Amino acid sequence: MAKRKAEYLRCTPKATLFRAESVEHRNNVVLHAASKWAKGEAAPTNRDVGRGISVNSHFDSGNIEVVDISNSEKHGVDHTLNLRIHADPYCESDKTAHFMWFFFRVTGVRDEQLHLNIVNAGEGSFPTAWPNYQACASYDRKYWFRIKDTAYDKKKGVLSWHHKPERDAVWYAYFAPYPFERHEELIAEIQSDEHVHLDLLGQTLDGHDLDLLRIGEPGKDKKKVWIIARQHPGESMAEWFMEGLLHRILDRYDPVARKCLQQAVFYIVPNMNPDGTWRGHLRTNAAGANLNREWDHPTKEHSPEVYYTRQAMDEIGVDFLGDIHGDEEIEYNFLAGNEGIPAWDDRLRKLQDEFCSAFLHTSPDFQLGNGYGNDEPGQANLAICSSAVxxxxxxxxxxxxxxxxxxxxxxxxxxGWSLERSQRFGHAFLNAVLAVLPDLR
Structure with a gap:
């Protein structure tokens, strides 16, 4: 049986909820920490903390908690920041409170040598993914670079990096973030195109809209292509992928895009988990549901995102589904197929092989040799989206x-793997879709 993510999950106790805001003076360093609680309550409005270092995650998609900050003149370090990642709500299907996603701002640090420690990294969802990882940093929240001096101490379970910021403020993140506000801007941009129809699938538990973009006009012989992303909100590369894909589909000068829209209608959900995105979660929605384990029994109360999407699929039909994700540990782009579903047959095998062959041809960033492996016949987990669909x-x-x-x-x-490469990967994806369109039914 394939070793999918569920097999790597470590059971950790439900995270302790910390105070939303604290201000402390320690060695003349002003510590300011603000964050959202896992249950979605906002921290109090920031107050003036005077001069000194400020650590803040009280914004869209932010996540961090401050343990302490101290001055230090040892080993060329000016300040040591000990931090904790805040956990998602407890996930019953996975028997853990997931966390690995972090995103925060540090202010007042120009030309200061920082030593940052995430002290609970070893308790995260996939601790074996930390080796060889490099933290992301940005001064403008547009261009993200990697911190080469990143290391993981397996014995202590601490992820650390050293950095000397060149500006007054710097943002650090697990991967280049795709905040909910940018999602809203993307929806506004795309739906303004005359070829796009925006449908509201429903609303999430936090009251966010769940958006479906229909691109192209339905027709008797047109294929119904579904592409969804970001069931796991911390996998922000998935929505960067979707942005690249959407821009290409709507490029009226692109011959591949034009051919696709002659043969198919695209149904696209760029962000399946708006609540988790805004809250700064790694893998769950507001209720602690891992949406990619809800496709066999979605409910409005626990997983409305899946409930409404599957309802729309039943009404419209599905000829093709691509579910876009990110993997914390495996350093490859890869496809996880449906070899284990009861319906798997020669037709589906041929289609999958044809798609993979076309994707290999159009993008050197795609490969087939490394991934999860295949499920044994009839052993697929039908709670997972791609298997269920x-x-x-x-x-x-x-x-x-x-x-x-x-x-x-x-x-x-x-x-490293970046938002720019994710966008271009989504761009290249369309060629592979076109290759299989004539044979889908």
Whole structure:
């Protein structure tokens, strides 16, 4: 049986909820920490903390808690910051409170040598993913680079990095964030195109809209292509992928895009988990549901995102599904197929092989040799989206994974796997879709 993510989960106790705001003076360093609680309550409005270092995650998609900050003149370090990642709500299906996603700002640090420690990294969802990981940093929240001096102490369970910021403020993140506000801007931009129809699938538990973009006009012989992303909100590369894909589909000068829209209608959900995105979660929605384990029994009360999406699929139909994700540990782009579903047959195998062959041809960033492996016949987990959809509609369906780190076969030393590469990967994806469109039914 394939070793999918669920097999790597470590059971950890439900996270302790910390105070939302604290201000302390320690060795003349002003410590300011603000964050959202896992249950979604906002911290009090920030107050003036005077001069000194400020650590803050009280913003869209932010996540960090401050343990302490201290001055230090040892080993060339000016300040040591000990931090904790705040956990998602407890996830019953996975028997853990997930966490690895972090995103925060540090202010008052120009030309100061920082030593940052995430002290609970070893208790996170996938601790074996920390080795070889490099933290992301940005001064403008647009261009993100990697901190080369990042290390993981397995014995202590601490992720650390050293950095000397060149500006007054710096943002650090697990991966280049795609905040909910940018999602809203993307929806506004895309739906303004005359070829796009915006449908509201429903609302989430926190009251966010769950958006479905229909691109192209339905027709009798047109294929119904579904592409969804970000069931796991911390996998922000998935929505960067979608942004690249959407921009290409709507490029009226692109011959591949034009051909696709002649043959198919695209149904796209760029962000399946708005609540988790805004809250700064790694893998769950507001109720602690891992949406990619809810497709066999979604409910409005626990997983409305899946409930409404599957309802729309039943009404519209599905000929193709791509579910876009990110993998914390594996340093490759890869596809997880549906070999284990009861409906798997020669037709679906041929379609999947054809898609993979076309994707290999159009993007050197794609490969087939490394991934989760295949499920044994009849042993697929039908609570997982791609398996559930492939079985329910007897269609080509798969999960596409991108790395949080970098591609082992084509490393980029400054940014690693990045938002820019994710966008271009989404751009290239369309060629592979076009290759299989005539044979989907």
């Amino acid at each position: 492939g079985q329910r509609y007897k269609c080509l369906a798969f999960t596409l994974e991108m790395p949080f780190k970098d591609t082992d076969y084509a490393r980029e030393p400054v940014q």
